[in-house]
Amino acid sequence: MRSRVVLFEQIRRDSRIEGLSVRALAKRHHVHRRTVRQALASATPPPPARRVWKRTKITPFAAAIDDMLRADLTAPRKQRHTVVRILDRLVDEHGATDLTYGTVRAYVAQRRPEINAEAGRPVAEVFIAQTHQPGAEAEVDFAELWVDLPAGRTKCYLFTLRLCFSGRAVHRVFATQSQEAFLEGHIDAFTELGGIPVKHIKYDNLKSAVTTVLFGNNRRRTENDRWVLFRSHYQFDSFYCMPGVDGAHEKGGVEGEGGRFRRNHLVPVPKVASLAELNVRLAKADRADDHRRISGQVRTVGDMFAIEQQMLHPLPVEVFEPGLTMNPRVDRHARIMVRNVQYSVPARFINRRVRVILRSNEVIVFDGRTQLVRHERSSRKGSQVLVLDHYLEVLRFKPGALPGATALVPARANGSFTTVHEAFWAAARKAHGDAAGTRELIEVLLLHRHMTHADVVAGLQAALTVGASNADVVAVEARKHQTAAGGAGQRHHPVDQNAGVEQRVVSLTERRLADPAAVIAGLPTDSRPLPSVAEYDELLIRRRITPTETTTTIDVAAQKGNVS
Template sequence: MRSKIMLFEQIRRDSRVEGLSVRALAKRHQVHRRTVRQALASATPPESVRRRWQSKKIDPFVEAIDAMLRSDLTAPKKQRHTTVRILARLVAEHDATDLSYSTVRSYVNERRQEIWAEIGRPLTEVFIAQTHQPGAEAEVDFAELWVDLPNGRTKCYLFTMRLCFSGRAVHRVYPTQSQEAFLEGHIAAFAELGGVPTMHIKYDNLKSAVTQVLFGTDRRRTENERWVLFRSHYGFDPFYCIPGIEGAHEKGGVEGEGGRFRRNHLVPVPKVKSLAELNIRLAKADRADDHRRISGRLATVGDMFGIERLVLRPLPTEMFEPGLLLNPRVDRHARVMVRNCQYSVPAKFIGRRVRVHLRAGEVIVLHGRNVIASHERSNGKGAQILDLDHYLEVLKYKPGALPGATALVQARAGGAFTPAHDAFWAAARKTHGDAAGTRELIDVLLLHRHMAAADVIAGLTAALSSGATSADVVAVEARKQHPGASQTAHPVDHGGALKHTVVSITQRRLADPTAVIAGLPPDTRALPSVAQYDELLSRRNTGSDASDSVKGNVS
């Protein structure tokens, strides 16, 4: 329209300034003389008149086409007439051999819209603008996400909860879309927002919440019992959208939020050591987004959330356990079966029933009230997650099983069993033999239970540097690394020179007293005597006293 306005202005100017005729103006501007007359009559170009479809060939078949289109009003969506099918029926039933596909298509496209509009159901969906009250509504959804973890690029899922009034959103990443992740996402979001929406939260028909969709006008659903318990605990109602893509607009805010957040904060693909580390980054990104302004709003997200936060329902005082509670029995390999995966527990619990809290990213095993094992949850079926520490007591008397143990392979792969451990093990076996050397290594591994891993590794390095292959030496050196331990070295005088050495009490006690062990000088002291302790005896049994006593008894 703008270019036509400029054309009319040029025609009117040339006519006014140069006095050109209609024919000359049409030739100069290369338009029809009718257009020149329109321009001279009015500076505003006339609106384009929509060409009404006219065809004498289709007139005899209009009623038949309309009948087919009206039958589609009650037909299933995937079994309605297409233009190809309408033309085929016209040829077969009405002998319409002269009609072309384009002629029928033009009529059908226009007439179909009119027929559906007559009953108040236009084919083009109409959206109604909504006004949301502060603290009343929220929306929840999962979105796919790729993350570079130590074991490679992994497909994960981005949980998003978005408040409808302010647009404030909370994002967390989980390895699955399981119910445990679904509930943990809610708990994290409620804690971050500081409350719970007072009206309802909108959802897709996720299996974590809905076990069956009961089709009808009242949106009835059969809900999962654990989900009902969860929302009863936090005191909110669900709103389930229409199944499929047709219901996506009912929670359009969170549908767009997942993509926006992923493009702005998760590109390029994040590279992290764990999902816990990534979730810390996401929490910071959520707070940074408080400064953004949503299109069409004057206030920032943070300003509007400041209003909304005051009217959210307070959180319950008691925490809800999001993990699924299981009660498996420990098998003879000291493992429990959880969701087709096996996780190790200390060997002393073999044959007993234990309690398992299965969470989105971890598996917690309890015996009574005590946590006896904790593992990162595996997403693969048939996986074995074994902790070498759980088998140390057994390996103490079965040292030959250690070299081929699956737990050892996993400890090496995970970095818990370091090259320093391997070097100590090799040196210990060379000095003490395979069985005794392996037991010394196991004693070192037992130190990890009450000492920091860095301290134990430092102790291993110090022991190896002095040629010692005893767990006692490693323990002493590891304690020196502890922040609370004294860092003062004990020098040993060798001919006037001070030298720092590693002392093994066990080796010193068992060795030849005249030998120099671990840098100690020969021990020339006499053996101690206990003769003075005889004074403590209440009676001395001398020979004469004993004989007199016997004679007196006989007489």
């Protein structure tokens, strides 16, 4: 389809070269004679005529629609008329059953800007381009993100701190938007950038920093005390944008940065074992983005950041602790309650208070200055994070509680309680009974406290290979695996490397078992009688003897010449 500029040019050319009349030109180009006269008068086509609403079906209802649009000038933003609502009111209140949605939509699209202009409101919002000084300003925001963790697809949050001058940004993923994550994201960003903006950092009205937005002045805030302490420690100021969508443009750089980074580095949905692993990947992606060039900039982000980094305020010597400190009491199930989630601690601390540092992705428990345990933080309210090792001392006395222990479920799920443990447990219960066999397993589990998981599993495999179901055998085999020079999973271990002698652990107790199925493979059944000490009774010197026995003994001795 020809544009009007091309059409006018062809009409003017045919008139100039061939001298055709207006009628002939209109017939050749299939247009109205009015169009031909316009083309001959000027090479520039006239603007399209503005649509004028004539006497149509909507004309009787135009005043009612205008009244609704004028009422929207003082109505709340989320309670203004939509086209659908206007049409419904026209049908209900004015009987406009012949009107269509398209007709009403076209009229509203034309009249709403006109009514806004009549009321003195700007038809379109105007934005002013800004120039930022090096090292002066930064912007912070959170963006939603989905991550495939071992527990399934989980909703997380992408923390972004972006320098305004260079566009250099630091991204970190957290399970929540809590204050711990907010502060920890700042610390990671300051450390990565090597400094702090000297003027201010721009924020939304996040609950992590702002307690109350004061009315009457959209820039005044009541700030959280811990946030004020953090700002004082790192010596920077905060700038809060206007509430709602009205202030989104005031930190437009970070608003677009979160989406850009997510599209370029987090698609498809990342699949990782933990958020710590994902944050390592994000740090590499941040450094890779130093080679990109922002629209309108001659230099790359990395080149601009090299200039800006020298202008940043230096970091303080001491690192701020971003975690929240608590002092919960350990209940009788050896658990503490932290943010509606229960975490286990060693059972010996029952009914005692411990010190907890709650961070964005972990929970650290202390007894005084001694660290007891470090849990991965759970974001599911009402959940339990239990460690089987914390209950082993109790299970020694209550072995029957182990099969149904709740702590055994996550141990099996995370792989710390393997199929090898299950096989040893079954063999031990068969050989020693349920209670004694379970105690043998508990002794094996206690080995994990001072030996690596691989060494203990290798010891279990070696013990099962020789048919042993004693914890002592597992300990010896695990120690040999730990000190062996040949690697993991060896059945034979060198005793004397110079002599080239190899030895295999053999359980003498199981070798004497009466059950043929429990006898070690490859060894014959020991049918010898048990040893007796009856003959050693002859060596006792203080025996009570009868007179007849005494006379007989003396006569025998006299015959041998032993008595004078």
